[in-house]
Amino acid sequence: MPVLLAITIGLLATAGLYRLLGPSRIDALVGLILLGQAANLVLFASGGLRHNAPALIEKGMAVPTDPLPQALVLTAIVIGFGIIAFLLTLVLRSSDK
Amino acid sequence: MSEAFLSALLPVVPLALALLWPGLVRSRPQWITGLAAALMAAGSVAMFARVPGLEPARQSWDWVPQLGVEFAFRLDSFTAWFAALVLGLGACVVLHAGGYLAKSRHLPGVLAALCGFTLAMLGVILSDNLYLLFLFWEATSLLSFLLVGFHHEKEEVREKAAQALLVTLAGGACMLAGIVLTHLHFGTASIVELLTMAGDGTAATLSSGALVLLLLGAFTKSAQWPFHFWLPNAMVGPAPVSAFLHSATMVKAGVFFMATLAPLLSGHPLWTPLVTTAGLLTVATAVLRGAREQDLKALLACTTLAALGFLTVLAGLGTPAAMLGFVIFLTAHALYKAPLFLAAGNLEKTFGTRQLGGLVGAVKAAPFTGLAFAVSALSLIGLAPLPGFLGKEYLLKATWAYSPLLAVSTALAAAGVLGLGLKLLLPLLDWRQRPEPKKRLPLSMTLAALIPALGTLGLVISLPATTHEFLGAAATALGAPADAAFKFWHGWTPAFGLGMGALLLSVAVWRVLIRPDLAPLPDSLQPIFEPAFNNTVQAIRTLGTGAGRWLEAGRPGVQMGIMIAAIGLLAFIGLDAAEWSFPESDASAGTSVWLLLAPVAALAAFLACTARTTLTLLVSLGFVGLIVALLFLWFSAPDLALTQLMAETLLLFLLAGVLKKTGVEATTSSFSLGRALVALAGGLLVTMLVLKAMALEWDHPISDFHLTHSKSAAYGANVVNVILVDFRAIDTLGEILVLAIAALGATAALGAARRRSILPFDSESPWLGTAARGLAAFCLPVSLWLFWRGHNAPGGGFISALVAATALGLLLLVRHPRLDARRLRHASLRLMVGGLGVALGSALLPLFSGKEFFTGLWWHSGDFHLGTPLLFDLGVYLTVLGFCLGFLRHFQPNRTSAL
Numbered sequence: 001m002p003v004l005l006a007i008t009i010g011l012l013a014t015a016g017l018y019r020l021l022g023p024s025r026i027d028a029l030v031g032l033i034l035l036g037q038a039a040n041l042v043l044f045a046s047g048g049l050r051h052n053a054p055a056l057i058e059k060g061m062a063v064p065t066d067p068l069p070q071a072l073v074l075t076a077i078v079i080g081f082g083i084i085a086f087l088l089t090l091v092l093r094s095s096d097k
Numbered sequence: 098m099s100e101a102f103l104s105a106l107l108p109v110v111p112l113a114l115a116l117l118w119p120g121l122v123r124s125r126p127q128w129i130t131g132l133a134a135a136l137m138a139a140g141s142v143a144m145f146a147r148v149p150g151l152e153p154a155r156q157s158w159d160w161v162p163q164l165g166v167e168f169a170f171r172l173d174s175f176t177a178w179f180a181a182l183v184l185g186l187g188a189c190v191v192l193h194a195g196g197y198l199a200k201s202r203h204l205p206g207v208l209a210a211l212c213g214f215t216l217a218m219l220g221v222i223l224s225d226n227l228y229l230l231f232l233f234w235e236a237t238s239l240l241s242f243l244l245v246g247f248h249h250e251k252e253e254v255r256e257k258a259a260q261a262l263l264v265t266l267a268g269g270a271c272m273l274a275g276i277v278l279t280h281l282h283f284g285t286a287s288i289v290e291l292l293t294m295a296g297d298g299t300a301a302t303l304s305s306g307a308l309v310l311l312l313l314g315a316f317t318k319s320a321q322w323p324f325h326f327w328l329p330n331a332m333v334g335p336a337p338v339s340a341f342l343h344s345a346t347m348v349k350a351g352v353f354f355m356a357t358l359a360p361l362l363s364g365h366p367l368w369t370p371l372v373t374t375a376g377l378l379t380v381a382t383a384v385l386r387g388a389r390e391q392d393l394k395a396l397l398a399c400t401t402l403a404a405l406g407f408l409t410v411l412a413g414l415g416t417p418a419a420m421l422g423f424v425i426f427l428t429a430h431a432l433y434k435a436p437l438f439l440a441a442g443n444l445e446k447t448f449g450t451r452q453l454g455g456l457v458g459a460v461k462a463a464p465f466t467g468l469a470f471a472v473s474a475l476s477l478i479g480l481a482p483l484p485g486f487l488g489k490e491y492l493l494k495a496t497w498a499y500s501p502l503l504a505v506s507t508a509l510a511a512a513g514v515l516g517l518g519l520k521l522l523l524p525l526l527d528w529r530q531r532p533e534p535k536k537r538l539p540l541s542m543t544l545a546a547l548i549p550a551l552g553t554l555g556l557v558i559s560l561p562a563t564t565h566e567f568l569g570a571a572a573t574a575l576g577a578p579a580d581a582a583f584k585f586w587h588g589w590t591p592a593f594g595l596g597m598g599a600l601l602l603s604v605a606v607w608r609v610l611i612r613p614d615l616a617p618l619p620d621s622l623q624p625i626f627e628p629a630f631n632n633t634v635q636a637i638r639t640l641g642t643g644a645g646r647w648l649e650a651g652r653p654g655v656q657m658g659i660m661i662a663a664i665g666l667l668a669f670i671g672l673d674a675a676e677w678s679f680p681e682s683d684a685s686a687g688t689s690v691w692l693l694l695a696p697v698a699a700l701a702a703f704l705a706c707t708a709r710t711t712l713t714l715l716v717s718l719g720f721v722g723l724i725v726a727l728l729f730l731w732f733s734a735p736d737l738a739l740t741q742l743m744a745e746t747l748l749l750f751l752l753a754g755v756l757k758k759t760g761v762e763a764t765t766s767s768f769s770l771g772r773a774l775v776a777l778a779g780g781l782l783v784t785m786l787v788l789k790a791m792a793l794e795w796d797h798p799i800s801d802f803h804l805t806h807s808k809s810a811a812y813g814a815n816v817v818n819v820i821l822v823d824f825r826a827i828d829t830l831g832e833i834l835v836l837a838i839a840a841l842g843a844t845a846a847l848g849a850a851r852r853r854s855i856l857p858f859d860s861e862s863p864w865l866g867t868a869a870r871g872l873a874a875f876c877l878p879v880s881l882w883l884f885w886r887g888h889n890a891p892g893g894g895f896i897s898a899l900v901a902a903t904a905l906g907l908l909l910l911v912r913h914p915r916l917d918a919r920r921l922r923h924a925s926l927r928l929m930v931g932g933l934g935v936a937l938g939s940a941l942l943p944l945f946s947g948k949e950f951f952t953g954l955w956w957h958s959g960d961f962h963l964g965t966p967l968l969f970d971l972g973v974y975l976t977v978l979g980f981c982l983g984f985l986r987h988f989q990p991n992r993t994s995a996l
Contacts, residue, residue, distance in 0.1 A: 002791050004695050006785075010780040011699050013780045014777055014781075015776070017776035019705070021772040027654075046787065051731060053733040057807060057808050066797060068797075070737055070817045071825065073734075074821065075821070078744065080744075082836045085748070086839045086843055089847050095760075
């Protein structure tokens with residue numbers, strides 16, 4: 001299972017890099033989106049993965065998941081969204097001729 | 098002690114004025130520069146008054162104690178004397194600049210730079226810590242670059258200013274290395290402490306490399322041979338700037354540094370031979386070069402070079418007698434060189450030329466400026482009893498005491514310099530001719546040149562009475578014998594004989610130099626150091642351009658490919674070195690779902706890679722995002738799944754709009770093997786990285802802390818949210834600030850385009866309209882609910898704001914009448930400013946109840962807790978919503994013609 005996940009993340013990164021190295025603006029944009037997904041997953045996976053563990057602290061429940069990578073990835077998703085949105089406006093601007 | 102430093106800080110006032118209110122300086126140039134001059138003159142007088150009987154004092158504040166870097170200053174009779182000279186001449190220079198550059202738009206900048214330059218030079222003089230001294234040292238280099246490059250519209254000026262900067266900065270870098278080595282050797286970087294080791298033999302074992310590095314710094318700064326070439330080139334600056342650089346600042350920093358450390362470092366066997374040789378060679382070069390100059394300022398620059406050479410010789414000797422000579426020579430030179438340059442500037446303005454030929458008889462035509470010039474030039478020539486005479490006498494006396502041979506060579510060199518002085522002065526004194534003044538000068542410029550010249554005369558008159566208290570005390574503080582004093586008459590000493598001989602010889606030299614058709618320099622004496630320097634700089638430039646051309650192929654793909662390959666290679670080497678093991682499979686992870694999802698993810702990624710149409714691209718990207726969200730959900734991260742889902746939706750919404758609007762096709766390029774290989778290698782690396790990371794046994798002290806205290810200290814069961822709004826709230830504050838800046842950046846980028854409709858489709862479909870409205874009506878309350886429960890259940894400010902933004906996006910899609918462009922723009926700005934304000938306010942509130950910044954304040958009612966982290970989350974919510982609106986509003990179909 002971890003191997004399968006690692007390969008999936010690697011494939012996402014491959015696709016992202018391939019697009020990123022392409023010649024057009026849209027290539028760079030799509031590449032960054034895919035690469036961003038892969039990067040978030042790398043961060044998430046490196047914190048240790050657990051299926052069906054409680055996400056909250058409740059009395060009498062098992063040990064919850066590690067919240068720190070989650071908090072990091074959550075902000076990373078929002079910031080990544082911000083960057084792509086900004087890049088989109090640049091694409092828009094550069095097509096204003 | 099501290100009052101003395103206050104008087105050194107007086108130039109801060111005009112500096113601030115020039116920076117904050119440049120318009121005032123431009124409209125009242127004479128008043129403001131007059132005020133600045135008065136302040137600096139007051140500082141000078143205050144400093145001067147402290148010289149007699151000043152006990153050496155030191156004041157320090159810790160800066161980087163681990164590295165021996167202190168914010169430390171020292172004050173003794175010599176540094177106070179020198180500081181008084183700098184401030185006094187600075188006052189004259191600023192006064193002169195007010196007239197010289199009165200009509201210039203750049204006067205405020207020049208005034209600020211001059212004041213800053215004065216402060217930096219005072220810093221060099223008063224610093225006790227070598228590292229602190231270095232900082233001020235570099236500041237003088239940078240500021241002199243700005244001042245010399247005043248006429249930056251001319252390419253020649255830019256080149257020469259850059260040359261001066263490069264030479265002095267390169268020397269400064271060497272000096273820093275030398276300072277570090279010196280610090281290591283002596284165990285202290287404090288000048289006062291270093292000087293206590295003078296004469297105990299510690300200096301003899303200092304490595305020669307350290308000594309040479311220190312000297313490289315001092316030689317480049319003081320324009321010593323072979324780095325002398327930058328100083329005459331720096332003549333391209335305006336006259337007041339040249340006057341200041343040459344008289345009391347910049348070049349004097351180098352000789353000051355050498356003289357300060359001379360008592361200590363002259364204990365090193367290489368010090369005296371190296372330094373005196375460089376000094377004498379500098380004088381010789383200056384005479385050879387000056388002999389061929391017909392330009393008044395260039396000729397003056399050569400006499401400065403020569404004077405610096407003599408001062409370097411004295412610093413090189415390092416004996417008490419030499420220190421005595423150093424102080425009087427330094428003072429005499431500062432007092433005559435400043436008026437010479439200021440007067441040269443006046444003559445240039447009055448008669449419109451700087452060539453000696455055009456200024457014949459100028460003293461008669463411009464009597465006051467002429468008086469200043471004549472007195473100063475006579476002091477340069479060393480006519481008794483002017484201070485220049487004393488400087489020459491003590492120079493020859495010190496060198497004779499060291500070695501008669503050195504004294505004779507010094508006297509010969511001095512004869513050459515005196516010849517230059519005659520060449521400078523005699524044509525201007527010609528009473529038979531009288532050039533026609535082209536312009537009247539403001540009084541301030543004449544005064545500025547006259548005041549230091551009067552200072553020269555004042556020094557002569559007051560010297561017999563005050564020599565012990567002032568100049569003598571300064572010399573003693575620098576290392577001259579105790580109770581030093583200066584006398585005009587020493588009896589029939591060898592030094593007096595040499596001095597008289599030099600004066601007589603100089604007349605002969607002058608007869609040779611006066612001829613304008615002087616033969617060019619023989620090949621062996623042609624300047625080689627300047628071309629060598631320029632070639633080196635050029636070679637570095639060529640190398641940089643070449644490397645740039647190779648790395649920046651003009652195509653982002655290639656450039657990024659090189660970078661990615663380089664980073665990947667480094668990461669690979671690092672990974673390979675680490676121990677390798679496969680992660681253990683977790684049986685509870687439920688493999689079956691992933692056997693299904695992984696191929697879907699792979700397919701979606703592949704499609705995103707090769708998509709030929711916009712629709713394929715959007716669908717495949719959507720799938721990738723969805724699978725990532727599922728993955729988050731599967732591995733117990735509901736908050737992440739929600740965020741991912743919402744961010745992905747909004748992103749696709751924006752992407753669809755941009756692609757449709759710009760008409761850019763999803764893909765235009767054919768398959769490229771190189772790209773594919775780099776990408777595959779990168780992907781493989783990421784896979785290895787993930788495997789490696791998952792196989793590691795982590796220690797989780799921070800996570801454990803969060804899990805333990807989340808409920809008890811922050812009253813939240815959703816630890817992810819608690820981390821975001823409480824434990825690490827300051828990070829989150831930075832993050833939402835970044836988002837707000839990105840939104841403002843987008844507004845700036847699209848400012849011109851914001852009136853246009855870029856909505857991808859103009860839907861009139863009633864189905865979509867109804868459904869979108871219904872969904873939005875559902876989303877908005879859900880958003881509030883998610884926000885409210887965020888602290889104890891999946892949700893929170895980020896997620897709920899994204900949900901609300903999605904709802905608004907849907908409404909935009911169907912042209913909701915209340916959402917026009919103008920309203921959205923205002924709403925976006927207000928939400929962001931308000932959100933940041935609320936977030937910051939929640940962080941500041943605890944300060945009022947005496948707690949630390951960002952401490953949570955809580956109000957409890959049974960099991961119900963309300964606190965400032967919730968307020969902070971509200972700030973996050975508002976900012977993120979405003980940020981999303983800031984982008985979404987560009988998709989608003991335009992119906993209102995106004996903004």
